[in-house]
Amino acid sequence: MKRPDKLKETILSFLPSILAIVVGLLFGFVILLISNPGQALGGFSTIITGAFRDMRSIGRVMYFATPIVLTGLSVGFAFKTGLFNIGTPGQFIVGAFGAVLIGIKFPQLGSVHWIVALLVSIVFGALWALLPGILKAFANVHEVISSIMMNYIGMYLVNYLVQYNIYDRLRNQSMPVAKSAIIPRMGLDKIFPKSNVNAGFFVAILAVIVIYIILNKTTFGYELKAVGFNRHASKYAGINERRSIVLSMVIAGALAGLGGGLLHLAGTGKYIEVVDVLAAEGFTGIPVALLGMSNPIGILFSGLFIGFLTVGGDYLQLYDYVPEVIDIIVASIIYFSAFALIIRDVIQRRRLRLGGEKEQ
Amino acid sequence: MDYIIEMLDITKEFPGIVANDGVTLQVKKGEIHALLGENGAGKSTLMNVLFGLYQPEKGVIKIRGKEVKIDGPRTANALGIGMVHQHFMLVDTFTVLQNIVLGMETVSGGLLQMEEAREKVDALSEKYGLKVDPDALVSDITVGMQQRVEILKMLYRNNDILIFDEPTAVLTPQEIEELMHTMRGLAAEGKSIIFITHKLNEIMEAADRCTVLRRGKLIGVVDVASATKESLSEMMVGRKVDLEIELQPQAAGEPVLTVENLCVNSHRQGHTKAVVKDVSFQVHRGEIVCIAGIDGNGQTELVHALTGLIHPDSGKVALNGKDITRQSVRYRNTNGLAHIPEDRHKHGLVLDYTLGENLILQRYFTDEFQSHGFLRRDNIIAYANRLIEEFDIRSGQGAVTPARSMSGGNQQKAIVAREIDRDPDLLVAVQPTRGLDVGAIEYIHKKLVEQRDSGKAVLLVSLELDEVMNLSDRILVIYEGSIVADLNPEEITVQELGLYMAGSAPGEAGREVH
Numbered sequence: 001m002k003r004p005d006k007l008k009e010t011i012l013s014f015l016p017s018i019l020a021i022v023v024g025l026l027f028g029f030v031i032l033l034i035s036n037p038g039q040a041l042g043g044f045s046t047i048i049t050g051a052f053r054d055m056r057s058i059g060r061v062m063y064f065a066t067p068i069v070l071t072g073l074s075v076g077f078a079f080k081t082g083l084f085n086i087g088t089p090g091q092f093i094v095g096a097f098g099a100v101l102i103g104i105k106f107p108q109l110g111s112v113h114w115i116v117a118l119l120v121s122i123v124f125g126a127l128w129a130l131l132p133g134i135l136k137a138f139a140n141v142h143e144v145i146s147s148i149m150m151n152y153i154g155m156y157l158v159n160y161l162v163q164y165n166i167y168d169r170l171r172n173q174s175m176p177v178a179k180s181a182i183i184p185r186m187g188l189d190k191i192f193p194k195s196n197v198n199a200g201f202f203v204a205i206l207a208v209i210v211i212y213i214i215l216n217k218t219t220f221g222y223e224l225k226a227v228g229f230n231r232h233a234s235k236y237a238g239i240n241e242r243r244s245i246v247l248s249m250v251i252a253g254a255l256a257g258l259g260g261g262l263l264h265l266a267g268t269g270k271y272i273e274v275v276d277v278l279a280a281e282g283f284t285g286i287p288v289a290l291l292g293m294s295n296p297i298g299i300l301f302s303g304l305f306i307g308f309l310t311v312g313g314d315y316l317q318l319y320d321y322v323p324e325v326i327d328i329i330v331a332s333i334i335y336f337s338a339f340a341l342i343i344r345d346v347i348q349r350r351r352l353r354l355g356g357e358k359e360q
Numbered sequence: 361m362d363y364i365i366e367m368l369d370i371t372k373e374f375p376g377i378v379a380n381d382g383v384t385l386q387v388k389k390g391e392i393h394a395l396l397g398e399n400g401a402g403k404s405t406l407m408n409v410l411f412g413l414y415q416p417e418k419g420v421i422k423i424r425g426k427e428v429k430i431d432g433p434r435t436a437n438a439l440g441i442g443m444v445h446q447h448f449m450l451v452d453t454f455t456v457l458q459n460i461v462l463g464m465e466t467v468s469g470g471l472l473q474m475e476e477a478r479e480k481v482d483a484l485s486e487k488y489g490l491k492v493d494p495d496a497l498v499s500d501i502t503v504g505m506q507q508r509v510e511i512l513k514m515l516y517r518n519n520d521i522l523i524f525d526e527p528t529a530v531l532t533p534q535e536i537e538e539l540m541h542t543m544r545g546l547a548a549e550g551k552s553i554i555f556i557t558h559k560l561n562e563i564m565e566a567a568d569r570c571t572v573l574r575r576g577k578l579i580g581v582v583d584v585a586s587a588t589k590e591s592l593s594e595m596m597v598g599r600k601v602d603l604e605i606e607l608q609p610q611a612a613g614e615p616v617l618t619v620e621n622l623c624v625n626s627h628r629q630g631h632t633k634a635v636v637k638d639v640s641f642q643v644h645r646g647e648i649v650c651i652a653g654i655d656g657n658g659q660t661e662l663v664h665a666l667t668g669l670i671h672p673d674s675g676k677v678a679l680n681g682k683d684i685t686r687q688s689v690r691y692r693n694t695n696g697l698a699h700i701p702e703d704r705h706k707h708g709l710v711l712d713y714t715l716g717e718n719l720i721l722q723r724y725f726t727d728e729f730q731s732h733g734f735l736r737r738d739n740i741i742a743y744a745n746r747l748i749e750e751f752d753i754r755s756g757q758g759a760v761t762p763a764r765s766m767s768g769g770n771q772q773k774a775i776v777a778r779e780i781d782r783d784p785d786l787l788v789a790v791q792p793t794r795g796l797d798v799g800a801i802e803y804i805h806k807k808l809v810e811q812r813d814s815g816k817a818v819l820l821v822s823l824e825l826d827e828v829m830n831l832s833d834r835i836l837v838i839y840e841g842s843i844v845a846d847l848n849p850e851e852i853t854v855q856e857l858g859l860y861m862a863g864s865a866p867g868e869a870g871r872e873v874h
Contacts, residue, residue, distance in 0.1 A: 219730045222717070229712040235669060236699070236707040237721040238690030 014298065016343045017291050020336040021305065027336070028329030036320055043319040047329070050312035059192025061307040062201045063266070067092075069204045069303035070259030071285025073211055074252045076294035078143075080215055081248040082228025087132060087147025088256040089282025090154030091125040095257020096264040096272055096279075097158045098124030103177030103265055104166045113180035118203070118261045125257010126250045128154055133249025137242035143249065151278055159274045173271040174264075182267035200262040205300065207255060212296040214251075224248050256282060306330065362425070364389040364552045365410070365521060370419035372405055379405040380416070381576045385554075387521075392543055392553045394563040394584070396596055397573035398797035399769045403556050406573070407523055410554075411443055412436045423521075442514030443523040448506050450498045456505075457481060457494035460513050477516075484515045488545055503655075504535035511542065522546065523554045528562055529794070532654045533825055533858050540566045558596070558797040560589045561826070572596055597799045605805055605830050608813065612833070613645030615681075616696075616786045616817035617666070622675035624661045624841075635661045636672070637841040643786065648808060648818040650832035651843075652825070654861050658841035659821050660702060663790055666819075667699045668692050669707075680785060693722045698784035700775055700792045702821070708775045709763045716744035716759035719778050751777035752803070769800045776804055780811065787811055790821040805831060825854050839863045 028047065032040040051057045071088045078085035085091075099121035102113075109116055132150055135141035168175045186199040215221040227234040227244040234241045259281060264270055288306060292298030313326025365387040372380040380402045387393045397403045408414045410421065412430035421428055423439050430436050436443075450459050457474065460481055466473040478494060485492055490508045498506060507527060514522055524543070528536045543566055547553055555567055563570055563584060570587065572579040572595040579595050594600055624636035636658045643649045653659055665672040668689040677685045684692055701707035709718050720729050720740055728743070729736055744759035753773045755761035763771060772792070779787060789808060793801040808831065811818050822828050828835055829849050837845040837860040845860050 217735060218733050219724050219735055220733060222724050222735060226710050226713065226721070230706075230710045232706045233708065233710050233721070235689065236667075236701060238688065238693045240688075240690075 013293060013295075016347070017293060017298065017302070019343065020291065020339060023339075024329075024332050024336040027332045031325060031328055031332070032321070035322075035325055039319040039321070043316050043321055046315050046319060047309065047312040047326075050315040051308045053315070055192045056195045057311050059188065059195025059197035060311045061304060062188075062192070063196040063198070063268070064307035064310050065300075065303040066197075066200045066204045066266075067259040067263040067281045068284045068288050068306060069300055070207060070262060071256050071282050072288030072292060072299040072303050073207055073285075073296060074255035074259070074289075075285045076289035076292060076296065076299050077211055077215070077255060078248060078252040079289060079294040080228060081224040081244070082231070083136070083143050083245070083248055083252070085129070085147060085249065085252040085256075086144050086286070087129060087150050087253070088259075088285045089278040089280075090147070090151035091128045091253040091256035092260040092279045092282040093158050093272070094128040094154045094260070095121035095125035095254075096260030097161060097174075098257065099181075099261030100174050100177055100264050100272055101161075101166060103181030104175055107178035107180055110180055113178065114183050114265055117177070117181050117265055118183075118258060121257045121261025122254045123257070125260065126254035128257065129249045129253020130246070133246040133253075136249065137245040151282075155276070155278055158272060159276070162272050162274055167274075168271070171271070172275075173273045176271070177265060177267075181265055183262070183265050196266060196268040198266055200266055203258070203262060204303075207258065208296045208300045211255070215296065256285065259285075362389060363387060363422070364424055365554075366420075366422040366425075367406065367410060368420045368422070370406065370409055370416045370421075372402075372409055372414055372416045378576050380409070382418070383573065383576070383578045385571050385578075386581075387552050387554060388569075389552050390547055390550050391568040392547050392555055392566055394555045394557060394567035394570040395573070396558060396560075396563060396570055396592060398558060398596060398799055400575075400767050401573040401596075402576040403573055404525070405576075407443070407525065407554070407556060410436070410523070411441065437517060437519070439521075440519050441521045441523065442517060442519030444507065444510040444514065444525060444527055446525045446527075446529060448510055450506060450509060452499040453497065455495050455497055456492050456501065456509050459498055459509055460494075460516050464517060481512060481516065484512055488515065488542060488549075490542060504531055504538070507531070507535075507539065508542075511546075520550065521552050521554070523556070525556045526558075527555075528557065528559060532823070532861075534862065536562070560592050560798070563592065564589060574598055593798050596797070605809060607648075607809065607831075607833065610646050610813070612647045613815060615642040615644050616679065617643040617819065618676075618678040618681075619666070620676040620678075622662070622665060622677065623673050624658070624665050624670065625673045626661065635841050636665065639675070639838075639841075639843050641836055641843060641846070643817045643819050645785075645815050645817055646812060647833040648812045648820055648831055649834045649836060650820040650822060650828045651836050651838050652822060652828045652857060652861055653838035655823055657838050659790070659838055661841075662838070663699075663702070663788060663821060667697065667788060693782075696785035698779035698782050698787045700779050700787070700789040702790040702794075704768075704771055704775055709771060711762075711764040713763055714759065715748070715753070715755055715761045715763055715766065715774060716740050718763050718774060719744050719747055719759075721778065722782065747774075747777045747781060750781075753777060769796050772796060772804070773800065776807060780807055784816065786817045786819065788819045788821070791823060792820070793822075793824070793827065801827075825857060828857065829854055837861055 029040065029044050032043050051061050071092055074088050074091065075085050099117040102117040102120045106113065128150060132143045132146040135146045136143045162174050166175045183198045183200045188197045188199070215225065223239050224244050224247065226237065226239060227241045231241050263281060264272065284306065288299055288302050291302035309330050313329065316326055317323060363386045365385065367385040370380050370383045371378065383402065383406055385406065395403050405414065409416050410430065412432040412435050421430060428439060430439065451462065454462070457478055461477045466476050481494055490512055492505055492508050492512065493501070498509065527539060531539060540562065543553055543555070557563060567584045569581060570584050570592065571581045572592070574596060620640050622636055622639045623634060625632050626635045639662060651659060661670065664670040666677055668687065672685065676683060679692065679695060679697055705711060710721070720743065723729060724735065729740055741759045747753065748758060751773055754770050755766050776792060792804050808818055808820065820831060832849050835847040835849055835857065836843050837847065839861065840863065847857070
């Protein structure tokens with residue numbers, strides 16, 4: 001009798017997300033109607049179906065989803081352990097720099113070149129979250145403040161280091177990485193021809209599984225979550241709560257850094273541009289995590305969903321829509337995903353309250 | 361017979377449970393009517409119906425003989441019903457006077473007219489002997505005075521039906537005495553009082569009549585004058601309860617806990633203040649030592665220093681002869697120390713975890729519950745089920761019940777179960793029965809005595825004088841951070857203990873330490 005209950009519970013927990021998506025899409029439709037009524041219906045169906053028109057489009061969805069699943073995991077993991085990691089853009093770009101640096105400087109690594117480069121992106125991202133973690137654990141400095149500042153430090157530092165180490169002066173960006181540093185396609189280019197999807201997507205899925213296991217099955221995750229839920233009780237229980245906070249932050253940073261590495265080693269003409277803009281993929285992690293309810297599996301699907309919207313939106317240009325419209329639609333879905341979280345909280349509180357009274 | 365309040369045949373259901381099942385409550389004008397019941401008996405639900413927070417499915421409410429429909433606190437207020445909640449509803453950053461008039465401000469031309477209000481408050485506090493300082497900030501005054509502010513708030517609104525929801529839970533013995541006096545004064549003035557409680561002493565002392573609820577049903581209405589504590593508790597719990605504990609004399613064994621010259625300073629807002637001053641004592645095998653004192657005299661800091669939550673500034677703590685002053689919480693937990701914390705929500709439980717996850721809070725890393733870093737779910741569930749069974753922890757879904765959804769009494773039982781089952785040499789129990797009903801209190805007391813009788817040491821920190829007198833082999837009185845007396849409960853009276861706790865030693869009885 002336990003099983004169906006549990007299944008129902010799981011479905012119920014994603015209900016607000018689905019609701020948010022539906023309302024968000026309807027809102028998007030309204031925007032289409034306003035900006036160009038004649039084409040709205042065709043445009044809308046393109047958003048919904050565009051990503052399914054051919055295998056290449058499906059591949060593109062997976063490609064777009066890869067980095068934001070990682071940054072989404074970063075934010076979601078931190079959430080689950082009681083931290084708000086808003087430092088993903090910084091960790092993302094610092095991780096990307098680590099990967100690109102190795103990708104350019106060490107071609108002699110051969111077949112493991114890309115793996116080493118990815119590992120370095122993990123380490124760099126982790127290091128970038130270390131300081132906010134330490135400040136939070138030992139000085140009670142709120143991680144939102146410190147990690148926002150680390151975003152800017154990371155961005156400018158990477159700009160500086162790119163210019164002094166791996167600079168392509170003509171294009172104002174990083175140099176291309178060695179062939180051996182590009183993540184292999186592993187046959188995905190056969191299934192999804194002409195798309196950019198690569199083994200990075202498998203890495204993302206692997207990360208999802210690892211994080212899921214850590215959070216739900218291990219004593220380590222038990223500790224991290226306990227500290228996130230109740231720092232005082234964790235201390236009382238003998239858990240080293242400072243260490244847990246630092247580790248939570250470091251793991252979150254590692255995930256975002258890996259996201260940066262995956263995107264910049266995809267061999268798709270993506271370079272580190274020397275501009276004063278925070279990495280968009282970093283912040284996109286926040287709505288991805290919200291929409292996925294911070295659940296690793298949910299984050300995988302919400303990342304794919306945002307990739308799906310991006311691809312569908314690209315085709316929208318066939319219908320006389322400016323590309324900005326799709327950004328508005330994605331943004332509106334993101335807004336509603338925040339609502340989804342509130343709705344879930346309301347539902348949960350009601351159920352708990354009723355449950356509580358049931359006790360009595 | 362004229363009743364000022366009549367709640368007739370009230371039924372209030374929640375999904376899956378009938379919280380009030382045809383309950384009738386009738387209160388006469390000018391009486392103190394106690395509403396007695398265990399946690400979850402439906403007292404709060406009934407009062408929330410009276411206050412308009414819940415709408416009953418069935419039943420009639422009559423106020424002063426007229427049938428009324430109460431659809432919210434505002435209506436209740438208009439009918440003259442006021443309530444002092446268990447957790448006070450005061451604005452900390454406002455003064456006493458501002459809190460009293462809040463929502464009822466006298467305004468002229470958009471400007472507050474506080475002078476008028478001040479006169480009225482002064483008059484009221486004079487009349488009922490409710491001493492307050494109208495200009496003090498609520499955050500600066502004692503809990504007892506905050507309660508007086510709450511009472512004045514009701515009187516300021518001309519309420520004549522006053523509901524007190526467990527008003528004594530937060531008070532010192534002296535303050536309780538005062539409150540009882542105030543309540544009797546109010547009743548004598550013709551106010552009608554509903555007094556929600558599960559403390560039998562207070563009912564015997566203050567109430568005229570008593571309505572007893574159990575599991576949502578009305579058990580009976582009794583005249584307090586003709587009732588005894590025993591008969592009331594039997595009505596409430598449904599069986600005979602024995603709170604009198606006869607400690608079998610036994611010789612104390614080896615010292616388990618040795619505290620030497622312990623000092624703790626608090627560093628708040630740049631000020632350093634000594635909160636535990638040069639405390640030394642021992643707890644031996646086979647004895648319950650009680651630290652008695654009025655809240656805020658350093659008990660919390662002392663316990664935290666013993667259990668490792670804070671580090672003392674100087675002095676020594678030894679467990680079983682080994683110095684643990686600088687050891688981690690984990691070391692203490694795994695070397696024979698268990699701790700029932702004062703604040704079960706802050707320290708005792710991770711409310712967002714399930715009951716099962718909470719029961720392994722200090723043991724999740726042992727081989728019983730993990731292998732190679734992975735939690736052994738089945739063992740956790742099995743262990744939780746054993747404790748649930750053994751300690752009679754009631755919860756909706758067993759081991760997977762979210763701790764947050766459990767009732768306070770069962771949360772406390774879960775903590776007690778967890779700590780005792782770890783088979784500690786020393787059990788530090790801080791107010792282990794706070795807010796619990798007699799049934800649960802009896803149970804927890806029994807468990808503590810079992811620990812003692814099986815040759816373990818128990819350090820009990822309590823504010824309840826009855827508990828202290830009843831349960832201890834020795835009483836250490838703490839006052840302003842120092843242990844001021846080491847007493848034998850057989851040789852002193854409650855009154856004398858009260859005096860020690862208030863910092864004035866009664867020359868005779870008991871012997872001074874050092």
